[in-house]
Amino acid sequence: MSKIDRIMVLFILSCIFLFPALTHADKDKKMENSCVTCHSKLTGKSFVGVKSHDWKGSVHQKHGVTCDKCHGGNPAVANKKKAHKGVLGSSNRQSRVYYKNIPSTCGKCHGAEYYKFTQSYHFKKLEATGRGPDCVTCHGSMVTNILTPNDIANVCGRCHNKRIGLFPYVPQKAKAVLLLLRESKALFDADRKLYRPAKGSMKAFHMQNARSSLYSAKLDWHKFDLDSITGHLEDMFNSLKKLSRNKRPTSYK
Template identity: 30%
Template sequence: MSIRKTIILAGFMFLFAIFAGAAADNSCLDCHEKLTAFSEKEKELNDIRIKHLQRDVACSIDCHATTINEIAKSNYEQWTHSKHALFNITCDNCHNGNSSSDVKEMAHIGVLRSSETNSTVFYRNVPETCGKCHSDEFNQFKDSLHYQRLKALKQAPTCDTCHEPHEFKVLNKTQFQDICSSCHNTEMKIAPDIPEKAVNAFENTEKLKNEIRTAEDAIKQARQQGKDVSVAQKELDSAIAIRDNLPILWHGFNLPHFQNVTDSGIVYARTSQIDAGVPPEEPSTPGFGTILSLAGIISIYLLVRRR
């Protein structure tokens, strides 16, 4: 091989080594060459996308009309079972639009997708949208860490995290424990004790309701006996006022404060019971069986010590 050919070959090998090294350090290539569709449905959609690109077909609303109509129908059916439907709170109250127009384009004026940041139903704007009617709940929510994180452009729960869109359900104990746990858990290390505290707070409200029912029965019985129940009734009214305000107070997500307020309601209800003539609960005294068991344990302990 001539010297000239050797030099040319060496030059090509040098350039190849440079490009190969550059490709090896390209994180885009490293990542994207590993990407694949994860499911059969994704593969199907990806094939459709490629065919559309090859045929220069733009995404058309007409193609997806069936899917969109199904979603709209589902949203409507959910809404019909909600309290919003009972009070005639309709689509335009949350989504804007012109509900008086029968023309689709006119009816949808001002309606934006929930993914658009200036939409009334964009997740960070939802509290203000709901707050137009639910002002007391909104004022409580504004003082919460959840709201502060939303305003800081971070991910955080908003109204429809707990009250599902279009259904607007009030969650039960198990449901909100599950929702709280989606963020408050040991893996994410975001106050993992919150779900348990939330359940305790919920159970405490049930205790308050039971104490109020007991006080109401006591006052009713005392009134039938001709007793003056004015003081007891005043204390009961205070307990009821606290109970009725708890759903609003909850939206501040300040569990220690919520517990303290609930406890004060329980105190009012129990005081009302006493003033109505119900004797206060006395601490239970150990029975003979319990005393005998304790004596036996102490005797065994002393025998072991002597050995």
């Protein structure tokens, strides 16, 4: 690519990424959300301030998932007391963000992940004893983080360790599975760009199979069924292999 071409590509890319950001900003202006407006003025040092500063820049902010979507209240009024009507602190059992209610609060929009989670040991433990990871353990409450393989030792090792004796093998195995999930995602993305199969072709069929296996693997993570995740990933590899037949050098097969 020549220097000019590179600049053009960068320019087009930045238009594509900036355009949605600009239209979102416009939308925010039209429908002011009092929770966001007032909370963003609170100091980042206070407990309450930290929380709203966490939300800024999150995937949720970009998609208009404002404070009231998870906390309730009335975002159309500026008065604090009126706006807070229905907003309850996380230690109140009736609160949408009380630890036992968090999965169903998130599940209103993320039904598939929620459903898988309700099938896990952890959900049952959470319901019965309040012990066990929930959505915010791995994603943060507002920041839409995604747990990384290096987080596993801390997050899962809190309960799964030799001292407590509760399935101490879990952190090591879970880390390996999460690494594999990430690698598989990268491989899928690379192959998708490489092959671009024509609609209705056999290759498109294999690509679709690979995509749904990857999706099932991601979902099954929410059930903590590590063997079923690796099973789905194996299916994905097999579909990708079919796709690459005759296309890659034989040594790659």
